[in-house]
Amino acid sequence: MNELFKQRQRDNFSQMSRYLKLVLNDQFTIAIMFLMGGLGYWYAGFLKSLTFAWWEKIIAMVLMIGLLQMGRLATLFKPADKIFLMPQEVNMETYLKQGFWHSMWIAQAIQLIGVTILLPFIQVAFQASIVQSLWLYPTFVVFKSLILYDQMQSYYSKHSLIWLRVVLPLITFALFGVRLDMAWAFVFVVLAAIGRMSVRDKFWQGIFNWQSAIDDETSRQLTIYRFFNLFTDVPKIKGKTRLRAWLNWFFNHIPKNHNNLYTNLYWRGLLRNDEYFGLLIRLTIIGAIVAYFVHNTVITPLILALIVYLIAFQLLPLYERYDDIAFTHLYPVNNKMKRKNFVTVLVRILMILGFIMVIVNAIGEFDLQVVLVTLGLLLVEIYVFCYLIVPKRIKKSKE
Template sequence: MDSLFKKRLGEHWIELIKYLKYVFNDFFVIALMFFIGALGFSYSNLLSELKANIWWEKPVIILVILISVFLGGMATLVKKPDRIFVSPMEAKLKKYFRDSFFYSFFMASIVQLVIWFVLLPFISISMNWKMLELVVVLILMLVLKGIILRRKFNQFYNFRITRFSWEFDVIGSLLILSVAVYFNSYLALFLATIWLAKTVFTKNSQVLNWNRLIESEDKRMSVIYRFFSLFKDVPEVSVKEKRRKWLDPIFKFIPQDHHNFYLNLYVRAFVRNGEMSLLYIRLLVIGFVILMFTDNQITSLIIYLLFIYLVGFQIIPFFNHFKGNIFSKVYPVFDSNQQVSFKKMITYLLFSEMVLLLIAMMLANLPILIVGLALLLGIVEIELLINPFLKNKIKKFNLMGE
C-alpha cells in the first residue's frame, strides 16, 4: 500500500500534462503574458503611490491572505471503485493518506509562497514591517493552510454531520489574521499553533467515511476538469442545461418562423448551456476588469483585441453543438440556414463584448482618439473572425463530420 499513492500520483500528473498542453497553447500564453504584464504594471503604479496606515490597506491584506489559504484542497486521488476494492484494507491506508496530506500541503505551500512574495512590498510599505515580521506572516499562512487541510483530513474519519465546518474555518482564520494585522503577528502565530495542535491531536475514528472521501475528490477534480474544458472537450465534464426562466424575454426578440429555426436553437442552447455561457461571461468580466485598470494606450489596445479574438475563438466550436442531434436534421432546413443563424448569434455576442470593453477603456480615462481607434479595429477584427475565419472553420467541421 506504500507505493499506491505514488503510483496514483504519477497517473494523475500524466493526465494533467495531457490536458496542460492544450491549456498552454500559443494564444493562451500570449494572453497570460499580457495579463501578468498589465497586472504587474498596475501593481507597480499602486506601490509607487502607496502610503502607510491608510484605512483600506489592512482589510485588503487580510482578504488576500484569507483567500489564499483556502486555495487548493486535499488531494486524496481516491476513486469510486475503491469503496469496494480497497475498503477491506482500510487499516493499511494510514500511510496512503499521510502521503496525500503532505503532497497537498506541499502544493499549497508553493501557492502561499508565491502570494506572500507578491504581497511583500505591499505589506512592507503599508505596515512598516521588517523582514522578520514578514517571515512570521509567511509561517502564519502555512500554519493556517495546514490547519484547513488537517481539518479536512479529520472529516474523512468522521461520520457525524459537520454543519458550518467551512464557516468555522473562515471565521477562525479571519480572527487570527485580524490579530496579526491589527495587534501582533507573534500572538497570531501562537494562537494558530495552538489551533493546529488541537486539530492534529484530535482523536479520529478508525473507520473511513468513504462517501465523504469520494465526494471530496470528485469536487476537487471537477474544478480542474472544468478549467480544462475551457480549452478542450473533457469527457469527465458533463454539461448541465439550466432553464433560466428569467432570460426568456430574450427569446421574444427572435422571430419564431422557419427561417430562424437554427437561430432559436443556438440562442437557447447558448443561454442554457452553463459551460459556454459562463465561459463568455468569465472572459468578458476578466477583460473588462483588466482594461479598466490599464492606463497604457498600446497595452490596452492589444488586450482589447486579444480578448475579442479569445471569445470568438472559444465560441466558434459551438457551431457543432447540434451535430449529434438527429432531430435537428428532421426539419426541412438547409445547412446554409444553420451557418447564417450561427453567424448572427456570434456577431451579436462579439459586438456586445466590444461595446463593454470600450466602456472599460473609457472608465480607464483613455483618450477618445484611442477609444475611437479601438472601435474601428474591433469592427475590422470581428469582420475577419466572422467571415474568412468562421467560414474556414465551418468547412473543417463539415469535413470532419463526413
C-alpha cells in the same frame, strides 16, 4: 495502500497533462504573456497610487486569508471506494498521509506564487520592510500545512475547520495591522501548530467518514475541470439545459423562418446551456474586473481584445453542437446558411460582451481616447475573427 495511491497519482497526472497540453497551446501562451504584462503594468501603477489608508490593510488581510483557501487536500478518492476500500479502513491513515504530502507540494507552490504577487501590496498596506515581509513565506508554509493536516483528520472526527482556515489567520494577520514585527506572527502560528499537533492522536480514533471524503474530492476535481473547461471541452463536465424564462422575450424576437433555423438553435444553445452560458458569465466578469481597474491607452485595448478573443475561441465548438442530431441533416438547410447563422450569432454576442467591458472601463475612469481606441480595436478584431478566421477554421475542420 501506498501502491494504490501512487497508481492513482500517476493516472491523475496523466489526465491533467492531457488537459494542460490543450490549454497551454501557442495561442493561449502568447495571450497569457500579454495579459500578465498588462496586469503587471497596472499593478505597478496601482501600488504607486496607494495612500496608506485603513481599507488597504483590510483588503490585504482578506487577500491573504483567501490565498490560504487555495490548494485543498487531494485524496483521489472515487465514489466506489466506500464499498471496495471499506475492508482497508484500518490502513486509511497511511493512504491519507500520502495524499497529504502530494497535496502539500502543490499547495505550497500556490502559496509561494501568491505571496510573491501579494508581497509588494502587503508591504505598502502594512508599511513593512522587506525583511519583515519575508516572514510571510514561512508563516504561510506552516499555516497551509496545518490546514491540510486538519482537513485530513476531520474525516475521522466531526469538527469545524473554519477556526483554522479563517479565525486563526485573521488573528495572525491582525498582528501585522497593529505594527508588530511580522516575525512574531510566525512564532504565533508555530505555537498554534504545536498545540494542534499535541492533541492529534485523539482525532484518529473515530470512524472514517467515507461520504465526506469522497464529496470533498469530487468537489476539488470538479473545480479543476471547470478551470480547464474555460479553454477546452471537458467530457466530465456536462452542462445542463435550463429554461431561463427571463430570456423568453429575447427568443421571441428571433425570426422564426427557414433562413434563421440555426440562428434560433445557436442562441438557445448559447444562453440555455450551462456550459456556454457559465463560460460567458465567468470570462465576462474577469474581463469587466480588468477593464474597471486597468486604464492605459495601449494596455487596456490589448487586454480587452485578448479577453474577447479567448471568449470567441471558446465558442467555436458551438458550430458543431447539433451535428449529431439526425433531424438537422434531414432538414433542407445547406452548410452555407448554417455558417452564416453561426457567424451572425458570434458577431452579436462578441459585440455585446465587448461593449459591456468598454462601459465598465469608462465607469472605472473615463478616458475618451482609451474608449475610442478600445472600441476601434474590438470592432476590427471581431470582424477579422468572425469573417476571416472562422470560415477558414470551419472549412479546415471539414476537410
